[in-house]
Amino acid sequence: xxxxxxxxxxxxKGIRTSAQTLYLAGDSTMALGGGGNGTQGWGVxxxxxxxxxxxxxxxxxTSARSYSDLGYFATLIDQAKxxxxxVIEFGHNDVASETGVDNGTQDAVGEGYNVxxxxxxxxxxxxxxxxxxxxxxxxVSALEAKGVTPIVSSxxxxxxxxxxxxxxxxxxxxxxxxxxxxxxxxxxxxIDHFDxxxxxxxxxxxxxxxxxxxSNDHLHTLPAGATVVAEAFVRGDSTMAPGGGGNGTxxxxxxxxxxxxxxxxxNDAIAGRSARSxxxxxxxxxxxxxxxxxDFVVIEVSDNFRPMCCLESGSHxxxxxxxxxxxxxxxxxxxxxxIHTFNYYMTxxxxxxxxxxxxxxxxxxxxxxxxxxTLITDPPRFVPYAAEVAGNTSVAYVNHYAxxxxxxxxxGEATVDPWYPIDHTHTLPAGANVVAEAFIRGLLCGTxxxxxxxxxxxxxxxxxxx
Ligand SMILES: *[C@@H]1O[C@H](CO)[C@@H](O)[C@H](O)[C@H]1NC(C)=O
Ligand SMILES: *[C@@H]1O[C@H](CO)[C@@H](O)[C@H](O)[C@H]1NC(C)=O
Ligand SMILES: *[C@@H]1O[C@H](CO)[C@@H](O)[C@H](O)[C@H]1NC(C)=O
Ligand SMILES: *[C@@H]1O[C@H](CO)[C@@H](O)[C@H](O)[C@H]1NC(C)=O
Ligand SMILES: *[C@@H]1O[C@H](CO)[C@@H](O)[C@H](O)[C@H]1NC(C)=O
Ligand SMILES: *[C@@H]1O[C@H](CO)[C@@H](O)[C@H](O)[C@H]1NC(C)=O
Ligand SMILES: *[C@@H]1O[C@H](CO)[C@@H](O)[C@H](O)[C@H]1NC(C)=O
Ligand SMILES: *[C@@H]1O[C@H](CO)[C@@H](O)[C@H](O)[C@H]1NC(C)=O
Ligand SMILES: *[C@@H]1O[C@H](CO)[C@@H](O)[C@H](O)[C@H]1NC(C)=O
Numbered sequence: 001x002x003x004x005x006x007x008x009x010x011x012x013k014g015i016r017t018s019a020q021t022l023y024l025a026g027d028s029t030m031a032l033g034g035g036g037n038g039t040q041g042w043g044v045x046x047x048x049x050x051x052x053x054x055x056x057x058x059x060x061x062t063s064a065r066s067y068s069d070l071g072y073f074a075t076l077i078d079q080a081k082x083x084x085x086x087v088i089e090f091g092h093n094d095v096a097s098e099t100g101v102d103n104g105t106q107d108a109v110g111e112g113y114n115v116x117x118x119x120x121x122x123x124x125x126x127x128x129x130x131x132x133x134x135x136x137x138x139x140v141s142a143l144e145a146k147g148v149t150p151i152v153s154s155x156x157x158x159x160x161x162x163x164x165x166x167x168x169x170x171x172x173x174x175x176x177x178x179x180x181x182x183x184x185x186x187x188x189x190x191i192d193h194f195d196x197x198x199x200x201x202x203x204x205x206x207x208x209x210x211x212x213x214x215s216n217d218h219l220h221t222l223p224a225g226a227t228v229v230a231e232a233f234v235r236g237d238s239t240m241a242p243g244g245g246g247n248g249t250x251x252x253x254x255x256x257x258x259x260x261x262x263x264x265x266x267n268d269a270i271a272g273r274s275a276r277s278x279x280x281x282x283x284x285x286x287x288x289x290x291x292x293x294x295d296f297v298v299i300e301v302s303d304n305f306r307p308m309c310c311l312e313s314g315s316h317x318x319x320x321x322x323x324x325x326x327x328x329x330x331x332x333x334x335x336x337x338x339i340h341t342f343n344y345y346m347t348x349x350x351x352x353x354x355x356x357x358x359x360x361x362x363x364x365x366x367x368x369x370x371x372x373x374t375l376i377t378d379p380p381r382f383v384p385y386a387a388e389v390a391g392n393t394s395v396a397y398v399n400h401y402a403x404x405x406x407x408x409x410x411x412g413e414a415t416v417d418p419w420y421p422i423d424h425t426h427t428l429p430a431g432a433n434v435v436a437e438a439f440i441r442g443l444l445c446g447t448x449x450x451x452x453x454x455x456x457x458x459x460x461x462x463x464x465x466x
Contacts, residue, residue, distance in 0.1 A: 021053045026089040028060035029156045035220030042229035049234040063094040063105035064135040073139040082147025091155030091175030107132045132178045154179040154194040159218040169198040196232035255436035259458030293357025296450045300363035346389040362390040364401040368424035376405035396448030403438035437461040
């Protein structure tokens with residue numbers, strides 16, 4: 001028996017307004033038009049998953065160094081305004097050219113800001129080049145000085161698989177490590193995009209993933225692949241996943257298992273990145289396929305981003321809680337799409353899990369660290385919506401929002417604020433643990449048979465039933 005934390009995650013939760021823009025800096029794997037020949041960069045599909053404008057400034061052929069040297073960072077820094085976000089993802093063009101002559105995109109090899117190298121330019125002169133981290137961290141400083149929030153993302157994998165079992169996407173190279181290092185140096189959020197895509201690809205299998213690429217190109221995705229890569233990026237920004245939001249913050253999912261016994265906890269905020277696309281009817285096939293009869297599945301979907309798990313396209317849910325109301329929206333590419341409500345998608349998800357014999361538990365989203373005097377601010381409408389879906393589908397409900405609010409209010413803002421070093425959403429481990437404890441408290445106070453698995457440590461978590 002397993003407990004699956006199947007979380008439909010929201011990117012940039014709680015700190016976004018429609019006035020904010022997300023800028024993208026990267027290479028052809030992100031850019032409009034991809035690498036040509038019908039391929040497309042993943043940045044083209046990202047707007048389908050976010051409720052904010054996306055400006056795709058990716059330029060094919062660039063590296064951290066050439067994006068900097070050719071002035072693209074300067075342009076982006078110039079365009080962006082305080083409150084905006086900038087995702088920076090490089091690595092594919094950052095390796096040294098095979099000729100031994102500098103081709104303008106290679107970085108000095110090595111991790112960290114202070115790595116340099118002397119190389120021979122095409123005109124024969126010797127020039128000094130810097131590391132991947134140097135170019136990106138300089139851009140990060142300039143962005144932060146403008147009040148823009150940079151996010152560093154690891155490069156996407158190639159369609160290259162291990163030759164021995166287990167057959168899976170070949171491991172990421174040094175540029176994954178370098179991107180993570182930038183996050184460590186600067187404290188900005190890191191999204192391990194490589195790993196999230198690899199997980200999605202591994203779950204789909206090589207035969208399916210091969211259809212995302214043309215035979216002579218294992219780097220540039222066709223549109224179907226670019227969509228999976230965009231989804232993996234959105235999944236990568238999680239308040240629940242290990243690594244949380246950078247600067248040492250952590251998601252709550254991994255802290256739950258210490259309070260349970262006799263059950264394996266699968267944090268699908270991670271494993272769930274393998275969930276690829278869900279059918280147009282909103283059933284989330286890949287996730288459904290992994291659950292077994294008797295498994296518990298916690299579904300916690302946050303805020304007014306359309307639930308990742310349930311939609312194939314569109315930018316948000318239709319407003320309200322009706323099961324039949326829908327809206328027709330125009331996608332970025334001009335196609336019309338019918339979108340449904342949060343409750344519609346959640347209800348379908350619950351029913352799909354039930355069909356497999358799994359036991360869904362609906363958990364309300366967790367609050368942001370935003371206070372109203374001595375209290376956490378009132379919940380958004382998605383909290384009562386979640387309760388309504390649980391009631392109508394007769395599944396257990398944990399008002400995770402209220403239980404976290406209770407725990408936070410008992411501790412006070414002065415204790416809680418330091419757990420949020422970056423924003424109102426991403427907690428340090430101490431906070432993530434309190435959020436996990438609040439889930440256990442809510443579980444103990446509810447009706448789910450999962451509570452039989454709460455161990456002594458879980459029974460000892462503080463606070464009372466609401
Ligand atoms: C496009 O495909 C053709 C035929 O396979 C190939 O010769 C060409 O190099 C490809 N172009 C790009 C930009 O990949
Ligand atoms: C430089 O060479 C590397 C390694 O072959 C390659 O990845 C990169 O795209 C090249 N850059 C340019 C501008 O040709
Ligand atoms: C780079 O080296 C300089 C000089 O040694 C040092 O002051 C600086 O802190 C280093 N920067 C980083 C990011 O390591
Ligand atoms: C040679 O090329 C490098 C790199 O483009 C450039 O910085 C340098 O000014 C050039 N030197 C001469 C003498 O043209
Ligand atoms: C437009 O985008 C949607 C979502 O990515 C896709 O399903 C649809 O096929 C696209 N339509 C066209 C005409 O490209
Ligand atoms: C959207 O709502 C309209 C009006 O209630 C209904 O006729 C239509 O079938 C709905 N469309 C979908 C795709 O559910
Ligand atoms: C702030 O608290 C008051 C009193 O409890 C409440 O009426 C109000 O709705 C709260 N506002 C927000 C934004 O939470
Ligand atoms: C729940 O049931 C009520 C009463 O039948 C109905 O009005 C409401 O639309 C339902 N909501 C959902 C999300 O199922
Ligand atoms: C991360 O932590 C460092 C050191 O405490 C701090 O300087 C930096 O501003 C933090 N980053 C963010 C994004 O808050």
